[in-house]
Amino acid sequence: MLSRRDLLDLVGRAAALPGGAEFFSAWLRAQENHQHSAAPPEPPLLKDYQPKFFAADDFAALQSYCEILIPTDDTPGARDARCAHFIDFLLHSADSAPELQRQWRTAMTTLRETGFHAADATGRAALIEAMSRPERDRSTTHPAYSVYRLIKQQNTFAFYTSRAGMIETLDYRGNSVNFTFPACTHPEHHRI
Secondary structure, three states: OOOHHHHHHHHHHHHHOOOHHHHHHHHHHOOOOOOOOOOOOOOHHHHOOOOOOOOHHHHHHHHHHHHHHOOOOOOOOHHHHOHHHHHHHHHHOOOOOHHHHHHHHHHHHHHHHHOOOOOOHHHHHHHHHHHHHHHHOOOOOOOOHHHHHHHHHHHHHHHHOOHHHHHHHOOOOOOOOOOOOOOOOOHHHHOO
16 A cells, blocks of 8 residues: 555656646646536546546446445535546556556456446445455455555545545635634533
8 A cells, every 4th residue: 555655746746747737737626616516517628538547448447436435425526526537647647656557457457357347336336345344344355355445545545635525525724723612512522
């Protein structure tokens, strides 16, 4: 697994590439003025985005996987944050990390072998449930658990560094001062 420092280094390298600034500025602005409609507006760069690292079927599978992990509900999800776009662009620009690229190619092959690519939405959700079981029950194993962990880590990083995750979901307001600290309103936290 990559550390946050490694991921941030990859993002910095990707932003320095030709087209990197354009991609990241479009990706960060993608959620501006979004009102949680069924079809959020997409910047032209992301609307017409062609995968640069993944094959088209692998990219579609990755999008679906990311959306299952962080679904859109009353807050934006992975689809709104374009997490698959971020992962694809980051891996495309990770020439200095061939081991990471190999790891992702192997992960997509494993997903295909488990039947994820060919499954319908219900089947895909069931496969992810099975892959993630060792996370909740240490006595179980799954041959694709490492794939689940890899995609979950990258998807989470992509989501919580996007406008959708950071500002719209976490309500991050930047360097602001809280003049008062609001008390906790959860009754279960008031018991000793």
